[in-house]
Amino acid sequence: MTKETVFSNARIVLEDRIVDGTLVIRDGKIAAIGEGATRGGEDVEGDYIIPGLVELHTDHLETHYSPRPGLRWNAISAIQSHDAQIISSGITTVFDCLRLGSDEDGGFENGEMRAIADAFETARAEDRLRADHRIHLRCEVSAADVMEQFEDFREDDQVGLASLMDHAPGQRQFQTMDQYILYYKEKRGLSDEAFEKFIRRRVEASEKYSAEHRRQIAEVCTARGVTIASHDDATLDHVEEAKTFGVRLAEFPTSVAAADASHEAGMSVLMGAPNVVRGRSHSGNIAAKSLAERGVLDVLSSDYVPFSLIQAPFILAEDEGVMSLPQAIKLVTATPARTVGLDDRGRIAEGLKADLVRVRRKSGVPVVRSVWRSGERVA
Numbered sequence: 315m316t317k318e319t320v321f322s323n324a325r326i327v328l329e330d331r332i333v334d335g336t337l338v339i340r341d342g343k344i345a346a347i348g349e350g351a352t353r354g355g356e357d358v359e360g361d362y363i364i365p366g367l368v369e370l371h372t373d374h375l376e377t378h379y380s381p382r383p384g385l386r387w388n389a390i391s392a393i394q395s396h397d398a399q400i401i402s403s404g405i406t407t408v409f410d411c412l413r414l415g416s417d418e419d420g421g422f423e424n425g426e427m428r429a430i431a432d433a434f435e436t437a438r439a440e441d442r443l444r445a446d447h448r449i450h451l452r453c454e455v456s457a458a459d460v461m462e463q464f465e466d467f468r469e470d471d472q473v474g475l476a477s478l479m480d481h482a483p484g485q486r487q488f489q490t491m492d493q494y495i496l497y498y499k500e501k502r503g504l505s506d507e508a509f510e511k512f513i514r515r516r517v518e519a520s521e522k523y524s525a526e527h528r529r530q531i532a533e534v535c536t537a538r539g540v541t542i543a544s545h546d547d548a549t550l551d552h553v554e555e556a557k558t559f560g561v562r563l564a565e566f567p568t569s570v571a572a573a574d575a576s577h578e579a580g581m582s583v584l585m586g587a588p589n590v591v592r593g594r595s596h597s598g599n600i601a602a603k604s605l606a607e608r609g610v611l612d613v614l615s616s617d618y619v620p621f622s623l624i625q626a627p628f629i630l631a632e633d634e635g636v637m638s639l640p641q642a643i644k645l646v647t648a649t650p651a652r653t654v655g656l657d658d659r660g661r662i663a664e665g666l667k668a669d670l671v672r673v674r675r676k677s678g679v680p681v682v683r684s685v686w687r688s689g690e691r692v693a
Contacts, residue, residue, distance in 0.1 A: 317341055319689065320355025321672075327364045327643050328662055337363055339668035342689035346664065358672055361683060365647040366406025366669030367623050368660050370475060371450060371543075371565060371584065371615040373411040374399070379430065380422075389433035394442055401444040401693045403620040404671035404682045407651070407659060409450035409475050410434075414464055415457030424459065428466040435472070444685075444692040450475040452545075455527035456482050456520040468534060474654055476535050477543035477565055478528050482520035532559040541654045544581075547572040553579065563613070563653050568599040570608070577610035582653040584613040587626035587646075591619075602626075606636045613653060614645045624682060628675050 318340045326333040326347060336355065338346040378392035400408050412427040437443050449472040453460055467473050504512060535542050536559075543563035544556040553575040556564065564576035565584045577583050585602035589595050593603070605611040616623035627642035636642075651660030659667045668689040674681045685693035 317689065318345070320352075321358050321363060322352050322355045323360055324358045324363045324672075325360060326662055327362055327640055329644060329648055330640055332362075332640060337662070337670075339670070339686070339689045342668055344662060344664055344666050344668050347662065358683075359674075362673045362675065363662070364404075364643050364671050364673055365660050365662055366667075366671055366685065366687060367404045367646045368650040368654075368656070369400070369405045369408040369616055369620075369623060369646075370563065370613060370650045370654065371411060371477070372400075372408060372617060372620065373413070373452070374616070374618055374620055375410050375430075376413075377618075386426075389430050390437055390442070393430075393433055393437050393447075397437075397443050397445055397447070399620050401685055401687075402682060403616070404624045404673065404685055405445055405616070405620060406669040406671075406685065406687045406692075407446045407448070407656065409448045409654070411450045411452045412467075413452050413454070414467075415454030415460035416463075424463060425466070427463065431467065431470060431472060444687065446687065448472055448474045450477065450543075452477050452479055453527070453531050454479050454481065455524045455531065456480045456516070457527075458519065458523060460523070460527055461530060464531060464534075473538075473540055475541045475543060475563070476531060477545045477563075478531060478559070478561075479545040480520055480524050481546075482516045482524075528555075528559065536560055539655075543584075544576075547576065550575055556581065565615075566599070570600060570604070573600070573605050573610050574608070577612065582612040582649055583610055584615055584650075585611055586617040587614040587622035588617055588619050590614065590626035590629055591622050603630070603634060603636060606630055611645065613650045624671070624673065624680055628680050632675070 321337045324337055326337050333349050335349040336352045375396045378396045379387055381387060412430060413422060431449060434447055451467060451473055453476055455478055532542055542559055542561045543565050544561045545565045546568050547553055547564055548568045550571060553572055557579055561581055563584055564581040567573040567576055573583050585605060589602040594601050602611060614626050623646050627646055630636045631639040631642040648660040659669050668686055670686045671682060672684040674683055684691060
């Protein structure tokens, strides 16, 4: 039996323009887009209808699974809590980050990330989830045990994205020791002597493991069709290295030169939506807005605040005037979807999945009124 829903009096955000009119969804897919006023159906009162947001990099699940240092919450409960916040932010497809590779932050035990992945499979089988959840492996390539943990996911079809990360001091995210001291020495309350030993261990581990682990992970991902991301690239050498590994997503480049080169090489340059909302990077690196003004910002990620993903495009378009609203919405829908090979979503076009969000934004923070996934209302 055919199931049809009609939205009238809508501002429909397409890839290249906004259409004032009617949207028809049928059997979970977009069936028709019409311009002009019509009667009948659900009157959305002039609100925007945009594609469901596609989130490629969020570690927000960790705050639900480990809400206090050393404390672990029930995995299914944590996933459901996370899912509720994701879907109410208009995110219909999400790549949840799972950390691989132990470090001196305490982190997670071997097997914990695999257990969370198993919990996702259970939650999906029991129809507990409203968003489409997939896995993004955050691989700390300088960690001695990253390959051991990676083995837990070598054949997992939930994995669609893997990032090659190295947080050793003096490079990438932490190009200056001022940043590193703030992030590690002061935060941990380390003495000068203890901090020097800490730095030495991290640098030695990076020199020993990073290059080989990058190569091994990239080879497996390439063979399995998993999208590879670089992380915190700072120099042209970093970008050249990323190109040799077939990287398609350049996450959080820390210099304008690296962002320019990544974009020119055909990689999608990703920056944090919180960076846009706050007007600056929390770690003192480049501002996302400046990359948008240069035309080299391709994707936004909510990173650590899910709702920032719906808020940031309106800031860029309607508050800052950096780009049009359709261009800004592409940063959180069509481009991230294409980057990871999901061509069935991220756009409002006939035949695509009816993943949709009704948004009202008269001023300030937008309001997510309703969310549909595959034509079913989920929020």
